Amino acid sequence: MKPDKQLPHESAELHVSGEAVYTDDIPELTGTLHCALGLSQCAHARIINIDLTAVRAAAGVVDVLTAKDIPGTNDCGPIIADDPILADGLVQCIGQPVFAVIATSYEAARSACGKAQIDYDELPAILTPKQALQEESYVVPPMHCHRGEPEEKLLSAAHRIKGELSIGGQEQFYLEGQISYAVPKEKDSLHVYCSTQHPTEMQHHIAGALNLSAHAVTVEVRRMGGGFGGKESQSAVFACVASIAAHRLQRPVKLRLDRDDDFMATGKRHCFYYQYDVGYDEAGIIQAAKIDMVLRAGYSTDLSPPVASRAVCHFDNAYYLSDVSIRAMCGKTNTQSNTAFRGFGGPQGAIAIEYIIDDIARNLGQEPLDVRRRNFYGKDSRNTTPYQQVVKDNVIYELVDQLEHSSDYRRRKQKIREFNKHSPVIKKGIALTPVKFGISFNVVHLNQAGALVHVYTDGSIMVNHGGTEMGQGLHTKVAQVVAATLGVGVSRVRSSSTVTDKVANTSATAASTGADLNGKAAQDAALQIKARLADFAAEQYGGQSEAVVFSEDQVLVNGSAVRFSELVSAAYEARVQLWSDGFYATPGLSWNQETLTGNPFYYFAYGAAVSEVAIDTLTGEMKVLRADLLHDVGNSLNEAIDIGQVEGGFIQGLGWLTFEELYWNDKGRLLTHAPSTYKIPAVNDCPVDFRTTLFDNENQADTIFRSKAAGEPPLLLSFSVLFAIRDAVASVADYQVNPKLEAPATPERILQAVAALQSMDH
């Protein structure tokens, strides 16, 4: 049986009726206390004294915790132990948690936090990636990926372009803020409801902070109100604090962050600063590329090293780079510790090469699409990435050809040129940009998953797996896989909460791998049950067990059709095991973090987009007039869900590159810390003309039903918006000059870019 490609999200009816239960909606147990965090007000300082007398005396306050109250390890860093749960003597960012207040109500806990007296001895602060580069302030040593002879090839190239570029960060802005609800249980154990993409890591950090064994801590998540990477590692501090308090007081403790605190305390997408030096020939084909990238890691390591690795592995995007040097530096700054966000460095790596190609095309006076095409990876040659993986599933030519046609790219571009001639104030621009995105965690061992499938005697089925649901439709897809494998309607299958006492040692739901890994694991479990049922059916009804067919809630065996539920019930009575575990490990992966080489990706996902924009040369205002997206999700498990990922990723990327601006003042205080000041796309940012198509393809790799991951890659489709804006700006100087346009391309930056060209004119 095949999955229904238009099946709605398994929780859709619960979402629209308000009945879907998020962590804060779980009925509170009697005696529940509420926790809030006191945050550092200094970017970098030694704490001389903390006076919490007034906090303790405030109405409703039950307890106050500082670092010394943590019985176990005061750390929640996912890779390196440099991430204190509560600051211990040193603060390194405005917003870093210093103490925790536990009170009888949410409001009491929050208002008491403001009554603390903390004396700081201020230290010099590093506030930008550029400054980190100058001072060589890094959280881990620089990384370097190198192939061929870039230095020599730069000298021999016909043309050379050098430049620098800054691309801003981005707040995840999951609609549901960070939250944990810890409930003490018998025999020194805890059950923690946590909005997290990584229950297993939460389990380990909580156990570590409390000196407990992992088996004493159960972490559960039914669903998140969005994650986007922000709840991969950074849900830990809240899970730990709630658990420490609950364990200490032996009362249920809930820690829910107010939006402002969430902005101030948690990491975001890394902003990047680049310096590049690229040689190319008359046709715009890149002969050599050197790039240094500095990312804003923030005050601790968190996930910055793998983010940097992924940026290195995506600098090529869809282009063959014969001679190349890519360096990445994780700049330690006294700002929020940056973390995962959809794309995980991939978008920041790839946008640099797109910017460079855009430069090259304009320098040569050639159509950027042609220059892009000439640089695409070859199918049989010119197909090895800088990190030595051979690209075997390249469909970028076909995909871009199709989009060029369906979007009417060239004719529209001509029309835009005409329009601009007669429109002195409003200028239009258009761009087509491609995407190639590697799927799998770079770190090989993370590419594993487990699942449990239970078939009950009434024929209903429960599937549990290690992946978490954050809106991406993972539970829907996994239920569809199980239903299709057992030949039953999907309504028979229920996905349950992700809980660490069911499937153990899970990986984060991240890197777009959720359905690939957990779908395969669930299929493995379902196939084992199916095999047992087939054997049983053949025993009962005769024939070969291999010939038994499971379809449409029936089992066809030796000429008879038996209802699935009937067979199951009979199998139970015959003592056949009707549940199974399943496991999956992605084959063929390798990665050397020292040399930055290997086969880190099981396959690549492809896509391309055309965006058309209008800008106002008097004000810098911008509007996306039309967007055409064509994206490769292989043989989709669920087209409705995948289109949702493609459209949503595009709009999220549009926000990142245009008006989502993180602004720190010169003290290192983030001033854009709520939706009043930090603007994510709203309804009028969705283009009136918005066309999304899935590319007809089948994954060459043996993935679940030959599908491809859909979570992160579509975010990169939004590059087309930035380059369409750049095209519009370039019209001001008749396309002769490369405008400097950094992201986010706010009205101010667009106006600056326009003004720079206008002043050159005179």
Place this chain on the structure above:
Amino acid sequence: MVANLTGTLAGLPASVNDMTDPQADSNAIRLIVNGTVVTVTNVDPTLGLLAFLRTRLQLTGSKEGCAEGDCGACTVVVGELSGSRLTLKTMNACIQWVPALDGKAVFTVEYLRQQDKSLHPVQQSMVDCHGSQCGFCTPGFVMSLWQVYNTHQRKNTRASDPQLRSALSGNLCRCTGYKPILEAGQQMFDLPAVAFDEAVIVEQLRQIARPQALTYQFEEGSFYAPSTLTELTQLRRDHPDAVILAGCTDMGLWVNKQFRELKKIIYVGQVEGFSDIELNEDDLRIGAGASLTDAYEALQGVYPQISEMHERFASLPVRNAGTLGGNVANGSPIGDSMPWLIALGARVVLANSQRQRSLLMEDYYVDYMQTALREDEVLLSIEVPRPVAGQVFRTYKISKRYDSDISAVCAAFCIQLQDDLITEAVVAFGGMAAIPKRAGNCEKALKNNHWDENTLRAAQAQLAGDYQPLSDMRASADNRQQLAQNLLYRFFLESTATHARDNAPLSVYEVVS
């Protein structure tokens, strides 16, 4: 028990369904939640509606995404009687205080399922169009769409795409990119119709209507909801330390974000006639209590030039709750109404218990967040002169995002032209100084000059002397200065008959692919 309930409340556990006479305690707050009368005592006057719904009534469908009225995850619909009719409006529950809802009806997402438990067309179309992903924002969207649905059901019409976008301007979704939600907003009209039974709600609202003003007290907190202007000005006189509450779209944040403890609150929302809007021979008089929605709608009838400002002023739920009077009285340097009100020569009318006085809007603002309002006065109304022949007026807003953003710069220009001679000029900006402020030098450079490029350049140059704007997260000082000059240029292009643009567009919002 904090809440005593009568009737059946959708989604409520029966144990709190305490049968109480709705008229029993005249000092208790009475409101209707999802068709059930709820009597509330023993809560702080600044208890937010969202917290009340979620933690006291266990109605957890409405979500908290920001607690400042900017994300819409807590959107509910609030019904009020206006005469015999029920008016329904979306609002952000996170920044509404429960006592201000006395005598009103609140509808949450839990209300929508039909008797047989099937989904309402709004909900069904959201499912069918895949309008939810993580689902956290969804109840808010559903309520905004429900309001659109009911409005159009009443009139037997359908919403256009721009109408839907306007209605959803206060709902943020981080997952979908909005397209499927907009599609659901169309498809909901194709499903079998479900009518909203107004009569029942109207009857309930009549039952809880209050014969005299509400004075609600809890511990040291007092909440006064006077019903006449006399009561209001007397309360103001007797309690100069009280805060005046209208739409709560700003003061909600004082409590949610700044933990301010407000002991005395005078709520103007029940004062008779306080939100009236009158079109007189010379002016449009807007009562200080008129919602931004109603005020802008009336003003747009007189000055169609403000239609874009209307759409871009905050979001629909904030415009529904917030008042023009509150926007003016607040004295914020970045409010979007003041520049154009100043440019049009609007006056504010202030009243105490003895007398009224009126002054020009520009004289109302003294310094940063300081106004000419005396401590015994309330803002009574805003009077906007009607257009006169030869007047050319425009107002512009520049912000990072189109919907619901705070201006980097807000500009208003109003000139009086005789042929091409400028006889009067008022130029006012927000975001350029500590208060909404006129550009005196620029005005001088315009006045008594011909409206040509020379005058334009001279006037542009003067703006640099008129303002020394600040740099902040919305824009740099240089950018603000540049915008001010360029917006004057845009005004020039829009207001002169022959200019360089040859009817080319002057706004990105008026072009299509």
